[in-house]
Amino acid sequence: MGIVKIKVCLFSLLLSASIISFAQTKKELSKEDVKAIERLRLGYALAINIKDAESAIFSMIQIVAIAPDDTSDVFKLLGLYFEQRNYESVYLLSKKYIDKYRMSAKFLDFYAKSSELLDKNTEALIGYDKLYLLTNDSYYGYLAANAEYFLGRQKECLEHTQTLLTNKDLRNTFVTFDLGEGKTQDVVIEAALNNLKGVVLKELGRKSEAEVAFKQALKVVPDFVIASENLKRLSE
Numbered sequence: 001m002g003i004v005k006i007k008v009c010l011f012s013l014l015l016s017a018s019i020i021s022f023a024q025t026k027k028e029l030s031k032e033d034v035k036a037i038e039r040l041r042l043g044y045a046l047a048i049n050i051k052d053a054e055s056a057i058f059s060m061i062q063i064v065a066i067a068p069d070d071t072s073d074v075f076k077l078l079g080l081y082f083e084q085r086n087y088e089s090v091y092l093l094s095k096k097y098i099d100k101y102r103m104s105a106k107f108l109d110f111y112a113k114s115s116e117l118l119d120k121n122t123e124a125l126i127g128y129d130k131l132y133l134l135t136n137d138s139y140y141g142y143l144a145a146n147a148e149y150f151l152g153r154q155k156e157c158l159e160h161t162q163t164l165l166t167n168k169d170l171r172n173t174f175v176t177f178d179l180g181e182g183k184t185q186d187v188v189i190e191a192a193l194n195n196l197k198g199v200v201l202k203e204l205g206r207k208s209e210a211e212v213a214f215k216q217a218l219k220v221v222p223d224f225v226i227a228s229e230n231l232k233r234l235s236e
Helices: 031-049 053-066 071-083 087-096 105-117 121-135 138-150 154-164 189-203 207-220 225-233
Strands: 174-180 183-188
Touching (some): 053 071, 071 105, 087 105, 105 121, 105 138, 121 138, 138 154, 138 189, 154 189, 174 189, 174 225, 183 225, 189 207, 189 225, 207 225
């Protein structure tokens, strides 16, 4: 196929319903809550210093449960989960706050990437489309097109890819391809888009056009492993 989607091993962190069912209205903290948060922050800081991710997450969960409106703490918790590759918790937590932070690129990045890594491509596409509208960054445009491909929307993906290839920032940003066996390759968006275009054209039976697209990808990045393999498979 030629589009490499990162696969990861997820570990389960069991959260009780009371912890993840956050109130969405502004909460006035009591003196007891403030003192509890101060103690938890000390525990969190110590856990970070001694690289104890599990304890850091536990402390931050309790802080967010007490003060769910603190944006910085929510982002810290999302970051901790993502660093530990617990993408399911990233997804569930971000989904709790999607309405509140729908205009935050940082938040949407967590939401979209965790959705993609859990094969929730419809939600990934929604997130990446919003990110592209917010940032006008072709990186997110590429990820949106990639999500369209995995949803089986070849024609939409092709149109999206062709439009993105007219942008001017295509050699300023990189996307990482998983080559297997622990190897990866960072490729500029222009080459990645041409490779994606070639894959779609091949599946639509337009092999001569696919060949042109793969060769263009290799013109931009001569050692682009995935594009080179895709070009070889055209003759098989």
